[in-house]
Amino acid sequence: xxxxxxxxxxxxxxxxxxxxxxxxxxxxxETKRRILAVIDELGYRPNAAARALKEGRTRTIGLxxxxxxxxxxxxxxxxxxxxxxxxxRADLDVLLSPSGGEHDRSFERVVTGRRVDGVILMEIRxxxxxxxxxxxxxxxxxxxxxxxxxxxxxWVDVDYEALITKCVHHLADxxxxxxxxxxxxxxxxxxxxxxxxxxxxxxxxAIAERGLHGVQVCCGDDAQAGxxxxxxxxxEHPELTAIATINxxxxxxxxxxLAEAGLTVPGDFSIAGVAARHWAENLHPPLTAxxxxxxxxxxxxxxxxxxxxxxxxxxxxxxxxxxxxSLRSTTGPAPGHRRAI
Amino acid sequence: xxxxxxxxxxxxxxxxxxxxxxxxxxxxxETKRRILAVIDELGYRPNAAARALKEGRTRTIGLxxxxxxxxxxxxxxxxxxxxxxxxxRADLDVLLSPSGGEHDRSFERVVTGRRVDGVILMEIRxxxxxxxxxxxxxxxxxxxxxxxxxxxxxWVDVDYEALITKCVHHLADxxxxxxxxxxxxxxxxxxxxxxxxxxxxxxxxAIAERGLHGVQVCCGDDAQAGxxxxxxxxxEHPELTAIATINxxxxxxxxxxLAEAGLTVPGDFSIAGVAARHWAENLHPPLTAxxxxxxxxxxxxxxxxxxxxxxxxxxxxxxxxxxxxSLRSTTGPAPGHRRAI
DNA sequence: GAACGATGTCGAATCGATTCGGCGAATCGG
DNA sequence: CCGATTCGCCGAATCGATTCGACATCGTTC
Numbered sequence: 122x123x124x125x126x127x128x129x130x131x132x133x134x135x136x137x138x139x140x141x142x143x144x145x146x147x148x149x150x151e152t153k154r155r156i157l158a159v160i161d162e163l164g165y166r167p168n169a170a171a172r173a174l175k176e177g178r179t180r181t182i183g184l185x186x187x188x189x190x191x192x193x194x195x196x197x198x199x200x201x202x203x204x205x206x207x208x209x210r211a212d213l214d215v216l217l218s219p220s221g222g223e224h225d226r227s228f229e230r231v232v233t234g235r236r237v238d239g240v241i242l243m244e245i246r247x248x249x250x251x252x253x254x255x256x257x258x259x260x261x262x263x264x265x266x267x268x269x270x271x272x273x274x275x276w277v278d279v280d281y282e283a284l285i286t287k288c289v290h291h292l293a294d295x296x297x298x299x300x301x302x303x304x305x306x307x308x309x310x311x312x313x314x315x316x317x318x319x320x321x322x323x324x325x326x327a328i329a330e331r332g333l334h335g336v337q338v339c340c341g342d343d344a345q346a347g348x349x350x351x352x353x354x355x356x357e358h359p360e361l362t363a364i365a366t367i368n369x370x371x372x373x374x375x376x377x378x379l380a381e382a383g384l385t386v387p388g389d390f391s392i393a394g395v396a397a398r399h400w401a402e403n404l405h406p407p408l409t410a411x412x413x414x415x416x417x418x419x420x421x422x423x424x425x426x427x428x429x430x431x432x433x434x435x436x437x438x439x440x441x442x443x444x445x446x447s448l449r450s451t452t453g454p455a456p457g458h459r460r461a462i
Numbered sequence: 463x464x465x466x467x468x469x470x471x472x473x474x475x476x477x478x479x480x481x482x483x484x485x486x487x488x489x490x491x492e493t494k495r496r497i498l499a500v501i502d503e504l505g506y507r508p509n510a511a512a513r514a515l516k517e518g519r520t521r522t523i524g525l526x527x528x529x530x531x532x533x534x535x536x537x538x539x540x541x542x543x544x545x546x547x548x549x550x551r552a553d554l555d556v557l558l559s560p561s562g563g564e565h566d567r568s569f570e571r572v573v574t575g576r577r578v579d580g581v582i583l584m585e586i587r588x589x590x591x592x593x594x595x596x597x598x599x600x601x602x603x604x605x606x607x608x609x610x611x612x613x614x615x616x617w618v619d620v621d622y623e624a625l626i627t628k629c630v631h632h633l634a635d636x637x638x639x640x641x642x643x644x645x646x647x648x649x650x651x652x653x654x655x656x657x658x659x660x661x662x663x664x665x666x667x668a669i670a671e672r673g674l675h676g677v678q679v680c681c682g683d684d685a686q687a688g689x690x691x692x693x694x695x696x697x698e699h700p701e702l703t704a705i706a707t708i709n710x711x712x713x714x715x716x717x718x719x720l721a722e723a724g725l726t727v728p729g730d731f732s733i734a735g736v737a738a739r740h741w742a743e744n745l746h747p748p749l750t751a752x753x754x755x756x757x758x759x760x761x762x763x764x765x766x767x768x769x770x771x772x773x774x775x776x777x778x779x780x781x782x783x784x785x786x787x788s789l790r791s792t793t794g795p796a797p798g799h800r801r802a803i
Numbered sequence: 804g805a806a807c808g809a810t811g812t813c814g815a816a817t818c819g820a821t822t823c824g825g826c827g828a829a830t831c832g833g
Numbered sequence: 834c835c836g837a838t839t840c841g842c843c844g845a846a847t848c849g850a851t852t853c854g855a856c857a858t859c860g861t862t863c
Contacts, residue, residue, distance in 0.1 A: 123849055134813045139851055146852090149811060169575040170520065171849035173511035174818050181557070186546075192740065193539065202533075205558055209568045214577065216522070217556045219546055227550045234510040236555065344744040373714075377746050399533065403685040405718050464819055475843045480821055487822090490841060512819035515848050 127165050131156045142167070181214040182426060183237040185228060185251065187244040188221040194342060194370050195400040196415055197243065200265050203419025204241055211427060213238075220251060232258050239426045241265060245276075247313035261429035263422045266315055271439065275425045277418045280443035281316040281367055281395060282323035284411040287446055288365040288393040289327035289335075291409075295363075296455035297391060300328065300335045301354055303366035303375070306346070307339035320367050320395075336361075340371050347374025355382055362390060362455045369396040372408060387453030393446065406450035414442055463506050471504075472497045483508070522555040523767060524578040526569060526592065528585040529562040535683060535711050536741040537756055538584065541606055544760025545582055552768060554579075561592060573599050580767045582606065586617075588654035602770035604763045607656055612780065616766045618759045621784035622657040622708055622736060623664035625752040628787055629706040629734040630668035630676075632750075636704075637796035638732060641669065641676045642695055644707035644716070647687070648680035661708045661736075677702075681712050688715025696723055703731060703796045710737040713749060728794030734787065747791035755783055 128135040133152060140146040141156045148156075159165075173179045184204055187193070193201065208215045216237055220228040231237055232254060238261070242251060245266035255262045256273060264276035285302065292300055302324040304310055310317035321337060328335040336358055340350035350371065354361065355378065366372065372394060376386065384390045386406060394401070398412035421440055428435060469476040474493060481487040482497045489497075500506075514520045525545055528534070534542065549556045557578055561569040572578055573595060579602070583592060586607035596603045597614060605617035626643065633641055643665040645651055651658035662678060669676035677699055681691035691712065695702065696719065707713065713735060717727065725731045727747060735742070739753035762781055769776060 124851095125849075135850080136814080136852075137812060140812090143851080146812090147810060152811080164574075166574040166576075168515070168849050169571075169577045170511045170514035171818090172851075174509070174515050174820085174849080175851045177818075179511065184558075192543075198534065198539065205560055209560055209565050212567065212571075214568065214571065215558045217525070217546055217558050219550055224550050226553065227555065230507075230510075230553075230555065233505070233507040236510040344746070373744075373746070403714075405685070405714070465821095466819080476820080477822075477844080478842055481842085484821080487842090488840070493841080509819050512848090513821075515819080515850085516821045518848075 122163060122165055123168065124165075127156065127159050127163065130163075131159045178238045178430075179236060180212065181216050181237045182208055182423070183216045183218050183231040183240040185218045185220045185231070185240060185242045188219050188224055192342070192370075194397075196369060196397040196413055199397050199399070199413075199415030200243060200419045200422075203416040204423055206416075207420040207423035211423065213423075213427075228254075232260055239263070239430045241422050241426060245315060247315050247318060249313075259433070261426060261433050263426040263429065265418065265422055267439075268315070272437065275429060275437045275439065277422050277425070277440040277442070279316065279395065279413050279418075280319075280441045282319040282326075283443040284395045284446075285320045285323035285365055285367065286327040287411065287443075288395075289324060289331065289333070291393055291446060292363045292365065292391055292452065293327075293331040293333060295391065295452060297363040298333050298455065299358070299360045299362055300324075300333055301358065301361050301364050302335065302337045303347075303350065303354075303364055303368050303371065304337060304339045305368050306341045310339050316367060324365065334360075340368050342368060342370040344371065344374035344377070347371025348378045349374075351375045351378035352382070355379075355384075363452070364390075364392045366392065366394040369394065369400050369408075372396070372404060376404070376406075386451050389456055391452040391455070393452050398447070401447070401449065409446060409449045409452040411444050411446050414444060418442060463504055464509065465506075468497065468500050468504065468506050472500045519579045519771075520577060521553065522557050522578045523549055523764070524557045524559050524572040524581040526559045526561045526572070526581060526583045529560050529565055533683070533711075535738075537710060537738040537754055540738050540740070540754075540756030541584060541760045541763075544757040545764055547757075548761040548764035552764065554764075554768075569595075573601055580604070580771045582763050582767060586656060588656050588659060590654075600774070602767060602774050604767045604770065606759065606763055608780075609656070613778065616770060616778045616780065618763050618766070618781040618783070620657065620736065620754050620759075621660075621782045623660040623667075624784040625736045625787075626661045626664035626706055626708065627668040628752065628784075629736075630665060630674070631672065632734055632787055633704045633706065633732060633793065634668075634672040634674060636732065636793060638704040639674050639796065640699070640701045640703055641665075641674055642699065642702050642705045643676065643678045644688075644691065644695075644705055644709050644712065645678060645680045646709050647682045651680050657708060665706065675701075681709050683709060683711040685712065685715035685718070688712025689719045690715075692716045692719035693723070696720075696725075704793070705731075705733045707733065707735040710735065710741050710749075713737070713745060717745070717747075727792050730797055732793040732796070734793050739788070742788070742790065750787065750790045750793040752785050752787050755785060759783060 124135050124138050128138045138156055141148045141153045205215050218227045218231045240262040242264045245264050247269040249268050252268050267276040267278050304317050340346050379390050394408055394410045396410045397415055401408040401410040465476050465479050469479045479497055482489045482494045546556050559568045559572045581603040583605045586605050588610040590609050593609050608617040608619050645658050681687050720731050735749055735751045737751045738756055742749040742751040
């Protein structure tokens with residue numbers, strides 16, 4: 122069931138079959154019809170490996186995800202889904218590659234074995250070996266996230282700094298004076314996870330601008346960690362009245378801790394965050410949050426990658442998403458400051 | 463940077479380089495050392511397409527997931543993660559393919575273009591075109607889930623029927639007489655989604671065995687749907703005291719509906735389900751549930767697939783997981799039946 | 804009617820690996 | 834000391850597509 126077989130049965134040469142399929146040279150209607158009939162009858166499809174070998178491209182992109190061991194957050198899942206979706210629309214296949222820890226063989230295979238035409242990289246650190254590796258290899262790639270030197274690459278990213286700044290201003294406008302920032306897990310932030318650092322920077326800046334008091338903590342990426350984290354926070358800083366966070370997975374645990382401490386949301390305590398819309402809406406109460414457009418970002422990342430593959434010499438392009446905050450149910454006037462509205 | 467270049471610089475023939483790398487024929491230590499040094503220096507890795515073409519295998523498996531549009535449940539995410547993980551350990555790459563709806567081109571490419579050595583199929587229907595397609599194509603595959611004719615294929619699955627039966631018996635033992643089964647979304651069940659149908663069957667059987675009263679409803683796969691579904695259920699069947707469910711994504715919404723109806727869990731109302739452990743534990747209160755071992759199942763699916771690829775003629779193998787129920791916080795004696803314990 | 808440009812097709816080279824048959828040289832046994 | 838093995842390596846064929854140059858046929862044009 123290869124192209125030679127088709128050619129034989131249609132009584133033409135292999136090249137003619139190829140041209141009939143790709144249309145890169147004219148083939149008479151009659152011949153084309155006969156070839157297609159044979160192909161249809163035998164259910165022939167060109168061998169992907171042979172085509173990739175000759176053409177020098179695989180029609181496949183790599184998607185590098187955080188190690189599978191750690192659960193994907195809802196936002197990350199949104200990125201994956203939208204990348205897969207957009208790739209499918211462009212008739213590209215997606216090769217999944219966990220990276221980090223024991224999985225570096227997989228990443229190395231993807232980068233180095235010419236298995237993919239380009240790569241989309243998730244969960245990028247400020248200093249990231251993988252980015253360096255990709256830059257050195259010359260393989261086109263696009264980041265969802267960026268390093269400390271963002272000019273070197275194409276990326277789409279969430280402007281965590283601006284978003285957290287907005288959250289703080291929003292809370293300050295409501296009269297809150299004592300705020301906390303709940304970050305992602307400590308290992309991630311310590312490893313130079315960009316959003317974590319940028320959220321810190323934005324928080325610090327906004328706190329300073331408004332003359333507020335702020336504390337920062339890291340918190341594991343799940344509900345139980347969120348609960349114990351907030352318990353501790355409330356115990357050590359009873360003066361707090363509001364939280365800003367980028368840790369969507371921990372929010373439901375924070376709700377729990379507040380409820381157990383007898384604090385109502387948003388009556389006694391406010392929370393504003395950055396999260397996938399789907400997630401924010403499905404929480405109870407729905408989270409006041411910047412709705413990260415994960416779907417669009419994934420699609421844009423694929424677009425950028427396709428452009429880079431087509432012409433690796435084009436200028437790098439960047440997309441920084443900073444959607445406005447959707448006021449849902451978790452922020453309100455600071456207790457005792459109702460007149461301040 | 464191909465094998466010829468390496469051969470030239472090492473002063474040997476291309477075949478010798480190949481044998482030095484694969485070890486399929488002896489090569490002298492001295493020569494091997496020289497070759498490896500050159501390879502190391504130039505950072506050479508064999509071209510995957512060329513190798514796949516010659517060897518007739520791609521060292522890649524396909525993972526067919528539900529269309530990306532609909533969110534993956536936590537359990538599905540667990541399957542994906544464990545499959546990717548197990549594949550990486552076996553030095554296999556994973557090609558992701560959404561199927562259903564507009565994505566059938568992607569599925570078709572995977573099946574037909576010899577892009578993968580085998581396929582793992584998720585979210586299987588009782589009658590499933592994709593299974594028929596794979597059987598016809600001769601491509602090795604393993605299902606996570608099974609059709610109405612399970613003998614035709616290898617699979618791993620969750621024994622929803624047994625698990626729901628256990629849930630019902632557990633609730634009946636606690637004195638509950640009026641139960642409901644909350645199934646997955648209506649379209650999925652109508653399309654012949656096996657777990658949905660098997661859960662119904664198990665529910666019916668157990669209800670009959672114990673002489674109970676039962677109702678069944680379908681419910682969208684998210685918290686909001688769970689909330690409105692349970693609201694309606696409570697309104698139409700005020701006599702209900704317990705629920706069994708396979709719809710993990712809807713559970714938190716059910717909690718909400720119960721709380722708003724003034725019912726405590728498990729004091730006034732009990733819930734038992736089938737869910738990913740991680741999810742069940744992180745709910746508040748933690749769900750009494752059969753903990754589906756998603757990690758192990760994904761790994762086993764990969765194992766079975768590797769065996770099938772190695773020898774497509776082996777007998778089909780099946781693995782039906784029916785873990786015991788982990789008693790957490792959401793089931794208790796039926797109200798007014800405390801003596802019945 | 805000769806020169807010319809399309810048009811349609813073919814044969815052969817090519818992509819980068821693996822693998823088989825064979826060929827010297829070294830080693831061994833008798 | 835000679836024939837038989839073994840060892841180490843090479844050259845060529847092969848996998849299944851794409852693509853380039855060449856060629857035959859046909860219709861135009863001057």
